[in-house]
Amino acid sequence: MNNFIFYNPVKIVFGEDKFYNTSEYLKILGKKHLIIIGKGSVKKYGLLEKLESMIKENGSSYIILEGVKPNPVIEKVREGIEIAKKENVDSIVTLGGGSVIDTGKAIAAGYFYNGDPWDLFSKDIKIENALPLMVILTVSATGSEFNPISVIQNDALKHKIRIQGEKLFPKFSILDPKLTVTLPKDYTAFASVDIISHVLEGYFTSDDDNTPIQDGFTETIVKSVINSTFKVLNDPENVKERANIMWAAALGLSGITTAGIGKFKFENHLIEHALSALFDIPHGAGLSIVIPAWMKVNSEKYSRKFYLFGKNVFGIDGDKNYVVKKSIEELEKFFDDIKSPTRLSFYGIKDYEEIKKNVIECAPTRNLKIDYDYISKIIELMK
Amino acid sequence: MNNFIFYNPVKIVFGEDKFYNTSEYLKILGKKHLIIIGKGSVKKYGLLEKLESMIKENGSSYIILEGVKPNPVIEKVREGIEIAKKENVDSIVTLGGGSVIDTGKAIAAGYFYNGDPWDLFSKDIKIENALPLMVILTVSATGSEFNPISVIQNDALKHKIRIQGEKLFPKFSILDPKLTVTLPKDYTAFASVDIISHVLEGYFTSDDDNTPIQDGFTETIVKSVINSTFKVLNDPENVKERANIMWAAALGLSGITTAGIGKFKFENHLIEHALSALFDIPHGAGLSIVIPAWMKVNSEKYSRKFYLFGKNVFGIDGDKNYVVKKSIEELEKFFDDIKSPTRLSFYGIKDYEEIKKNVIECAPTRNLKIDYDYISKIIELMK
Numbered sequence: 233m234n235n236f237i238f239y240n241p242v243k244i245v246f247g248e249d250k251f252y253n254t255s256e257y258l259k260i261l262g263k264k265h266l267i268i269i270g271k272g273s274v275k276k277y278g279l280l281e282k283l284e285s286m287i288k289e290n291g292s293s294y295i296i297l298e299g300v301k302p303n304p305v306i307e308k309v310r311e312g313i314e315i316a317k318k319e320n321v322d323s324i325v326t327l328g329g330g331s332v333i334d335t336g337k338a339i340a341a342g343y344f345y346n347g348d349p350w351d352l353f354s355k356d357i358k359i360e361n362a363l364p365l366m367v368i369l370t371v372s373a374t375g376s377e378f379n380p381i382s383v384i385q386n387d388a389l390k391h392k393i394r395i396q397g398e399k400l401f402p403k404f405s406i407l408d409p410k411l412t413v414t415l416p417k418d419y420t421a422f423a424s425v426d427i428i429s430h431v432l433e434g435y436f437t438s439d440d441d442n443t444p445i446q447d448g449f450t451e452t453i454v455k456s457v458i459n460s461t462f463k464v465l466n467d468p469e470n471v472k473e474r475a476n477i478m479w480a481a482a483l484g485l486s487g488i489t490t491a492g493i494g495k496f497k498f499e500n501h502l503i504e505h506a507l508s509a510l511f512d513i514p515h516g517a518g519l520s521i522v523i524p525a526w527m528k529v530n531s532e533k534y535s536r537k538f539y540l541f542g543k544n545v546f547g548i549d550g551d552k553n554y555v556v557k558k559s560i561e562e563l564e565k566f567f568d569d570i571k572s573p574t575r576l577s578f579y580g581i582k583d584y585e586e587i588k589k590n591v592i593e594c595a596p597t598r599n600l601k602i603d604y605d606y607i608s609k610i611i612e613l614m615k
Numbered sequence: 616m617n618n619f620i621f622y623n624p625v626k627i628v629f630g631e632d633k634f635y636n637t638s639e640y641l642k643i644l645g646k647k648h649l650i651i652i653g654k655g656s657v658k659k660y661g662l663l664e665k666l667e668s669m670i671k672e673n674g675s676s677y678i679i680l681e682g683v684k685p686n687p688v689i690e691k692v693r694e695g696i697e698i699a700k701k702e703n704v705d706s707i708v709t710l711g712g713g714s715v716i717d718t719g720k721a722i723a724a725g726y727f728y729n730g731d732p733w734d735l736f737s738k739d740i741k742i743e744n745a746l747p748l749m750v751i752l753t754v755s756a757t758g759s760e761f762n763p764i765s766v767i768q769n770d771a772l773k774h775k776i777r778i779q780g781e782k783l784f785p786k787f788s789i790l791d792p793k794l795t796v797t798l799p800k801d802y803t804a805f806a807s808v809d810i811i812s813h814v815l816e817g818y819f820t821s822d823d824d825n826t827p828i829q830d831g832f833t834e835t836i837v838k839s840v841i842n843s844t845f846k847v848l849n850d851p852e853n854v855k856e857r858a859n860i861m862w863a864a865a866l867g868l869s870g871i872t873t874a875g876i877g878k879f880k881f882e883n884h885l886i887e888h889a890l891s892a893l894f895d896i897p898h899g900a901g902l903s904i905v906i907p908a909w910m911k912v913n914s915e916k917y918s919r920k921f922y923l924f925g926k927n928v929f930g931i932d933g934d935k936n937y938v939v940k941k942s943i944e945e946l947e948k949f950f951d952d953i954k955s956p957t958r959l960s961f962y963g964i965k966d967y968e969e970i971k972k973n974v975i976e977c978a979p980t981r982n983l984k985i986d987y988d989y990i991s992k993i994i995e996l997m998k
């Protein structure tokens with residue numbers, strides 16, 4: 233095991249109808265909240281209205297920032313910071329999924345930063361302070377509800393970059409699985425791809441055998457998400473299975489599966505971020521295109537892990553080469569079964585050189601070095 | 616999944632030689648520390664001396680409370696509170712295993728309580744405040760380094776009771792696996808029994824199928840601890856395997872395997888606490904006597920879980936009844952293999968009625984009701 237520091241002080245409030253207990257946590261955060269939402273599904277299903285009434289019952293006030301896009305952009309962060317400063321809010325409350333949370337985190341940090349908030353992403357600036365943040369989750373995917381990471385896109389530069397810092401942990405995350413049952417089938421599938429990708433990025437960081445607990449946790453999460461995803465796609469209102477996915481998503485990037493695995497590379501995310509920055513496709517859909525290709529190119533390097541993955545997650549028996557190959561096929565088949573795309577052609581994307589350029593350009597923001605030959609091999613298999 | 620709140624703000628500093636980086640965390644806790652140690656192994660191996668020199672280099676001061684016993688007692692807590700008040704310390708630093716940590720937590724809370732500290736254990740008093748606590752771990756077993764629980768014994772009453780409260784979380788826990796390599800073989804075995812017991816208490820709380828992630832995490836920890844224990848018993852200085860056990864122990868009662876499983880009963884611990892309170896035997900040794908007997912009495916009630924346990928942890932194939940029975944045999948065989956006792960006769964204990972009385976008497980402190988017939992059946996199989 234590698235040395236590590238594990239620290240995650242988020243208070244997770246998990247369970248059916250926990251949304252309706254939000255008042256007591258809102259009170260702790262102050263008297264004036266900036267509510268952040270996406271494109272309106274929280275209005276459609278009455279969640280925003282309910283949140284507003286809970287704030288009013290507390291004798292508190294709020295302003296709403298709406299219109300956060302699925303791939304959240306720095307313009308919205310700038311807009312939010314301006315409002316937060318002008319209205320002198322005490323806290324940020326995000327009602328939505330990962331894009332809303334990440335926007336909220338960037339606003340929370342940018343509020344105390346003198347300068348353009350994109351600096352926090354593009355330069356190596358320590359986040360010294362941030363407004364307190366509450367998450368009310370409606371889409372389980374990114375795990376942002378249980379970590380101190382924010383990923384934001386700069387449309388002008390076509391860069392999608394992440395920041396991280398202890399001040400960005402949400403104070404409270406309300407995880408009420410009932411709030412996720414209205415998520416459409418395609419986005420339910422994309423979300424599951426995202427969850428699986430997070431734990432696998434850590435798993436395929438090394439081929440060593442010195443992290444059996446972390447590896448077992450990852451295999452458990454992948455297996456569990458696969459089972460529950462099939463069930464919710466057949467029965468979208470199955471709260472029990474939605475709950476299972478919700479907890480898997482939160483754990484997925486909480487640090488618990490990755491503590492001790494060493495510095496991990498997140499290469500699949502680097503490549504996917506190029507896709508969503510360039511073509512504005514859903515992040516999970518991009519990942520199901522990237523992952524099988526990345527795996528095929530890297531299967532020899534991590535053959536011990538791919539063998540375990542095939543054996544423990546998919547129950548594949550046989551000799552090592554067979555299990556390794558079959559494990560990748562099985563995962564790709566799962567993506568096909570849940571109708572998450574596995575080729576760029578699904579979106580008619582053919583700008584291969586532009587993708588490569590973006591990946592090579594953004595790699596240093598993750599302390600990675602990607603060479604042209606390597607990324608070309610992966611893109612070839614994504615076509 | 617049941618509703619739950621998950622909150623664990625301990626900062627874990629994990630890795631080889633991390634003990635030698637303790638200074639920076641000590642500084643954060645203040646200028647005057649109360650160091651708590653056990654019966655002297657930390658002196659023998661030079662750890663106390665090193666800690667003292669790190670504190671001096673910080674320009675800070677300290678007092679030492681020594682002599683905490685493996686089953687920690689309330690007298691020592693009283694003594695520690697008196698010293699802490701008289702010397703006006705800023706923080707508590709425990710250098711040792713679970714008994715030292717639990718004593719430290721009770722002192723930290725008792726410092727702010729006006730009254731006898733046993734009240735905190737025997738009455739239902741909320742812990743409003745506590746001194747900040749740093750853990751430097753030398754024995755991985757109880758998981759106290761990563762939770763807000765303290766278990767203390769009252770010798771006069773022969774009661775062993777636990778308290779729990781957010782204020783009791785350590786601020787920092789230094790987990791340096793090198794500090795655990797000198798642990799003797801018998802205590803290494805008892806420690807592993809303790810770790811396994813913690814996760815299994817949660818696992819066998821319900822026979823439902825709605826916590827697949829939590830169940831998979833538990834199976835992973837048990838499997839991993841079994842593998843690593845055999846390795847360290849053959850090669851006590853194997854830091855890699857000690858590290859694995861160390862992380863398993865910390866996770867074991869951190870809340871991560873039990874979030875969502877509902878209220879769990881900890882019956883094995885209730886029964887074992889009677890044994891260590893009455894006969895002063897090591898906690899882990901008591902557990903390896905209790906667990907197989909408890910399992911045999913409860914195997915039908917949790918037959919689905921025992922089947923999974925046998926299949927996923929021990930790789931047992933066959934029909935359900937066979938796997939259930941065999942899974943208990945395999946765990947008992949593991950206890951035998953590592954020389955942790957599985958019968959009361961090992962210690963010549965024959966006071967069966969006294970054990971039953973203690974269990975029935977202490978059950979309400981855990982909100983349990985244990986009837987005479989039920990505990991008699993279990994004791995019968997422990998003889």
